[in-house]
Amino acid sequence: MTLDVSDSDHERVSQAIAAAETGSAGEIIAITADTSDAYHDVGLHYAVLALFLLLGAVSAWPGLLDQAYSALMGWSVGRPSARALMTLLLGLSLALFLIVLFALRWMPLRLALTPGATKTRRVRRRAIMLFRASAERRTAGRTGILIYLSMGEHRAEIVGDEAITAVTTPETWGEAMAALVTEVKAGRPADGIIAAIGLIGAVLAEHFPRDAADRNEIPDKLIEL
Incomplete structure (x- = not known):
């Protein structure tokens, strides 16, 4: 306003x-x-929170990562290696962090969540x-x-x-x-x-x-x- x-x-x-x-x-x-x-720190805090929620969900339900890998790569690739799962987790974490951070660059949303x-x-x-x-x-x-x-x-x-x-x-x-x-x-x-x-x-x-x-x-x- x-x-x-x-x-x-x-x-x-x-x-x-x-x-x-x-x-x-x-x-x-x-x-x-x-x-x-400018409340820049608010956007950063929510991005970090989203990152921790993702990591927490994967820790509580490890099968989610296998399901995500299968959905992205297809069921025919077989069981993924630990390296592949960790790489996927890193990619998902980075993507989620950036999505939340950039979404909160919109000031009305940032103010609403402050x-x-x-x-x-x-x-x-x-x-x-x-x-x-x-x-x-x-x-x-x-x-x-x-x-x-x-x-x-x-x-x-x-x-x-x-x-x-x-x-x-x-x-x-x-x-x-x-x-x-x-x-x-x-x-x-x-x-x-x-x-x-x-x-x-x-x-x-x-x-x-x-x-x-x-x-x-x-x-x-x-x-x-």
């Missing part, structure tokens, strides 16, 4: 960020991505990495906050700077996350981001009210990766 955001949506998100920041000293960054990781906990960890890791690169300690009051949406994994993260995490908990952002996810599921990702920005802005205004010395330290825009 890819993010469908028009130019007008970009403008709406920018306006929502600017509006949310008028009442607080916080700086909101919104970043979206198709996926947060455990949910793995996707959650990697989306969180990518969100933290992007936050550190784009917002962490880039504001005078340590009040930067990132809204990160990863469409392929159907997951989102909200990451705050030091001053924000000192007065909030992950539960603080539950309403903003719910608003974001609801709109994304309905096919309106930009509306979800805007709704989350408004709710986050309200929390920031409560804890970090804006004063005359505040200035816009991070551009108000949606970043698509």
Whole structure:
């Protein structure tokens, strides 16, 4: 699932960020991505698993290898030698490994077979990495906050700077996350981001009210990766 955001949506998100920041000293960054990781290791893990299942099946039922040899070579060749059977097993193992590995190069299948906990960890890791690169300690009051949406994994993260995490908990952002996810599921990702920005802005205004010395330290825009 890819993010469908028009130019007008970009403008709406920018306006929502600017509006949310008028009442607080916080700086909101919104970043979206198709996926947060390539998950190459997932394909490799499934290929290795298929290989072990094949070897396990042959170990449990050795006759399977004889049947496979007869099916491939024909019944008239007689009983195969141990070398022939081992060569066949090697060939079957390699073929199965490569078939699974190449099948899982198709990203939708790879994502579907990736455990949910793995996707959650990697989306969180990518969100933290992007936050550190784009917002962490880039504001005078340590009040930067990132809204990160990863469409392929159907997951989102909200990451705050030091001053924000000192007065909030992950539960603080539950309403903003719910608003974001609801709109994304309905096919309106930009509306979800805007709704989350408004709710986050309200929390920031409560804890970090804006004063005359505040200035816009991070551009108000949606970043698509």
